[in-house]
Amino acid sequence: MRKTLFAATILLASLGLNAQKGTWKVYDTRTSDICGNNISALATDGGGAWVGTFNGLCRLKGSGWMDYAMFNEKLKNQSINCLMVDKKGTLWVGTDDFGVVEFDGTNWTEHDDVTRRLKMKFVKEMVVDHDGVMWIGVTLGGLISYDGDEWEKYTPDDCGLLSDFILDLEVDRANRIWITTNAGISVYNGARWLSHTTENSGLPDNIVPAVAIDKKNVKWFGTLKGLVRYDGETWKVWNSYNSPLPGDQVNDIVIDSEGLLWIGTNEGAAVFDGQDDWAVFTSRNSQLPAGNIYKVAIDGKGDVWFGNDQKGLAKLSGFVLPGREPAKPPVNDLPTVGEAPAVADNTPATPPSKPAQTRPAHQQTPSQTVDQQPKEERVRINPSLAEGYITITMDSPKASVEFVNNAGTTIKTVPEYRAGQKISIANMPKGMYRVIISTGRTVKKIKFNLK
Numbered sequence: 001m002r003k004t005l006f007a008a009t010i011l012l013a014s015l016g017l018n019a020q021k022g023t024w025k026v027y028d029t030r031t032s033d034i035c036g037n038n039i040s041a042l043a044t045d046g047g048g049a050w051v052g053t054f055n056g057l058c059r060l061k062g063s064g065w066m067d068y069a070m071f072n073e074k075l076k077n078q079s080i081n082c083l084m085v086d087k088k089g090t091l092w093v094g095t096d097d098f099g100v101v102e103f104d105g106t107n108w109t110e111h112d113d114v115t116r117r118l119k120m121k122f123v124k125e126m127v128v129d130h131d132g133v134m135w136i137g138v139t140l141g142g143l144i145s146y147d148g149d150e151w152e153k154y155t156p157d158d159c160g161l162l163s164d165f166i167l168d169l170e171v172d173r174a175n176r177i178w179i180t181t182n183a184g185i186s187v188y189n190g191a192r193w194l195s196h197t198t199e200n201s202g203l204p205d206n207i208v209p210a211v212a213i214d215k216k217n218v219k220w221f222g223t224l225k226g227l228v229r230y231d232g233e234t235w236k237v238w239n240s241y242n243s244p245l246p247g248d249q250v251n252d253i254v255i256d257s258e259g260l261l262w263i264g265t266n267e268g269a270a271v272f273d274g275q276d277d278w279a280v281f282t283s284r285n286s287q288l289p290a291g292n293i294y295k296v297a298i299d300g301k302g303d304v305w306f307g308n309d310q311k312g313l314a315k316l317s318g319f320v321l322p323g324r325e326p327a328k329p330p331v332n333d334l335p336t337v338g339e340a341p342a343v344a345d346n347t348p349a350t351p352p353s354k355p356a357q358t359r360p361a362h363q364q365t366p367s368q369t370v371d372q373q374p375k376e377e378r379v380r381i382n383p384s385l386a387e388g389y390i391t392i393t394m395d396s397p398k399a400s401v402e403f404v405n406n407a408g409t410t411i412k413t414v415p416e417y418r419a420g421q422k423i424s425i426a427n428m429p430k431g432m433y434r435v436i437i438s439t440g441r442t443v444k445k446i447k448f449n450l451k
Contacts, residue, residue, distance in 0.1 A: 039051060
């Protein structure tokens with residue numbers, strides 16, 4: 001009973017997070033020409049949204065829908081499981097019966113021979129790595145790579161892949177492939193395989209429908225028992241008991257340009273800043289269709305698309321997470337920190353409000369001018385290299401801290417740093433670092449030389 005009351009309290013709190021802000025538009029077969037209500041795949045490009053359903057492929061451009069079965073009859077009543085638009089603008093379509101199909105806007109390219117040879121039916125997910133190699137996850141068919149010339153297949157029988165039932169794929173900064181399956185997570189770097197399961201990690205469940213990787217190279221997983229964060233060292237789980245997450249089955253995760261996580265679950269959707277702030281969308285507090293949100297996508301305008309597995313497609317426009325400030329421009333002047341403390345070149349977090357001058361500006365003397373600039377946040381790194389740690393002095397009580405080396409690789413992150421807390425640097429490689437300190441008011445970037 002106590003657990004039920006606690007969960008209900010979290011849910012009621014989440015419903016008060018202004019989830020009704022923003023504008024909703026819902027598409028289903030009753031109100032539009034969408035080709036099906038069972039949304040199984042989403043992709044966006046500069047021209048509109050591609051929508052995969054159990055009944056084929058369609059596209060929304062402007063206010064008009066087009067069913068692409070009229071251009072390729074194989075797509076008629078075909079289940080579309082995944083969609084991807086590559087850097088060239090080519091649409092890749094993952095199907096149940098015909099493997100992967102390419103469409104460049106004019107021509108269709110099918111791979112019938114490869115589909116038969118590699119048993120590449122039931123294509124579940126696709127991703128392209130930093131070398132341009134496409135990776136294809138096939139339900140009960142394993143993992144397939146395609147470099148534009150050669151196709152190669154990986155199965156649990158011949159490599160370290162945990163299962164041939166692949167659910168999602170993603171590529172990290174180091175060009176490693178993260179493969180989520182019904183038996184845990186496999187990681188492949190081109191030479192070696194690693195595995196994460198409930199037995200050797202903080203995963204709460206081995207069925208992992210979704211993976212996303214943020215700009216800090218932190219991995220986020222959707223499982224049947226909640227949302228999981230993995231920073232390379234620690235695991236953290238959010239579920240409907242300890243957070244406003246509307247449902248424990250996390251089907252899809254998409255990260256927007258501001259680093260917000262948009263999450264589809266079996267009981268609605270949510271947006272999460274990765275630390276403290278949430279907004280939840282259900283049929284009770286928004287126009288989101290009730291039930292299972294199977295797919296999520298974000299277009300170039302920042303609109304968020306939610307695909308329900310039975311009740312159609314919903315688009316949310318103009319939503320801003322309550323209390324979140326607009327993104328600020330990066331700070332270009334980075335002071336160098338060595339043995340002595342250094343202070344960042346502080347940029348105000350928000351522009352000044354309307355000037356409150358008592359006299360016209362041209363009549364004021366310097367002593368009469370009213371300073372309208374908001375108070376700058378002070379941030380200072382205090383190295384104690386002999387002891388092997390640093391501390392950070394700042395006005396805000398907490399921040400996230402990231403150490404990035406000259407190669408652009410994140411070496412260490414402290415997602416919930418408290419002012420004055422010691423950060424161990426004893427085991428970090430020597431060299432020059434850029435320390436990115438993100439508070440609730442601003443973002444500071446300070447060069448730090450670890451000698």
